[in-house]
Amino acid sequence: MTDVAVLGAGMHPWGKWGRSFVEYGRVAARAALADAGLEWSGVQSVVGAGTVRGGYPGYVAGATFARALGWQGARVASVYAACASGAQAVAAARAQILAGQADAVLVVGADAAPKGFFAPAGGDRPDDPDWLRFRLLGATNPAYFGLYARRRMAVYGDTAEDFARVKVKNAAAGALNPLARYRKAVTAEEVAASPVVADPLRLLDVCATSDGGAALVLGSIEFARARGVADPVRIRAVSTVTPRYPRTVLDLPDIATDSACGAGAGADAGAASAAVPFRASIARAVYEEAGVGPEDLSLAEVYDLSTALELEWYEDIGLCGPGEGASLLGKGATALGGRLPVNASGGLASFGEAVPAQAIAQVCELTWQLRGAAGARQVPGARVGIAVNQGLFGHGSAVVAVR
């Protein structure tokens, strides 16, 4: 039995609030504790997902959130894995619970994002691939998203209208989510009228950078039962895998892929599975651990850094075959009311990215959906959900939650 219970979930609304990430994290943590019906003194451990400030994980997160809540001597851990920070925080908390080190663990992530493009830490740092891609190429995150989008257009025949349809779908869901930053319906015409950022993607195809905070209180199944929660939402699997060599699909922040040459030297089963692209391998690992497959899903939260990337995720998590993402979207399968709603929360399209909070926020949404407490955006009868994401430099992130 590797399940842990989600005792509580809470968020600070996403937006541009101009305050400290610590404040957002504290609000989210308080909300998650209240949702769990637990006092802060009732958790034995806190795991903080870090933002980055001045080149190091901000205030080394776990202890800073604990201090803001009032130090109470809890076991503390801090993780930083870019966009995958939240999933690693969940994984650390789960391991502590399954090891019997804690009955209840608080997981917190929050960010106050700068305006505009994400940029690497300052200084002259030619040993950092992330610094080099900005220095030599001016390759921003949206530039990579543009490359993926154009590739889909050329290989699969996707169109700018297909991409816009993702935004329209996610904005419609986000309009129903009081925690989202953008809560207005968006039309395809509005997407098409927004300025091009990185050809072929326009401003409304690319996610914003936001302030926000998210928190979970996780606990053992026994602890949940002892508190009278007989049927809690359960986290059944967490995948935090790296890519396998050779990674032949371009990825942030790299200037080149691995070379397929030489891969066969001394190869074994590992080389064969290298043929599975990174994002697909993240999902495969979490399905395997959970003992479920895409056919079992009620909903999915995927990391829609761009509209086109959401379509890639459909294929990577096995909702459809390669190149069939736009068709699946076009049939309405992934919209609210469809067969398998994707980003019922509104996704990054409606939230914008608050990096260390994002993977935790995905699990908050799964929790509310699986409890049947998602209000106007509720997926009827939701039983199994997946949340997937990836962090810069090769950090996989996926969670399967069930009820």
Add this chain to the structure above:
Amino acid sequence: MERTRKPAVPGWFSEEGGFRLLGTRCPACAAVFFPREDAYCRNPHCAGGGAMEEVPLSRRGRVWSYTDGRYRPPAPYPSDPEEPWEPYTLLAVELEAEGMVVLGQAVPGVGPADLEVGMEVEVVGGVLAEDADTVWTTWRFRPVGGRA
């Protein structure tokens, strides 16, 4: 005074005898790395052995994808905020012999409308930035066969 030409990053390309990107190759398993990996081989199935060897990469490749940058990237990209922003074009180019996709900017004057996925391009020298004493050189991609 003549300004000195210096590579924007040392050891990634050579301008002598025709412009070439430079990678490294593992003598044990023949894996090729760009940007260069001098200290070790990253192939998990390779037992290693012997120093990594410098190797010139293919002169030509095919466009895997392309995009452009309509907004000025943040530092450390060298760009004068006082000057109007001129979008640049970014290519991802597949080098067949190496089985690798490499990013690079297009030569000035080549935009997305001039490109197609699968088009053949060649790597050429270019200028990343200039200051009072130095011309910082880099690599660029240019369509082969007269377009642009």
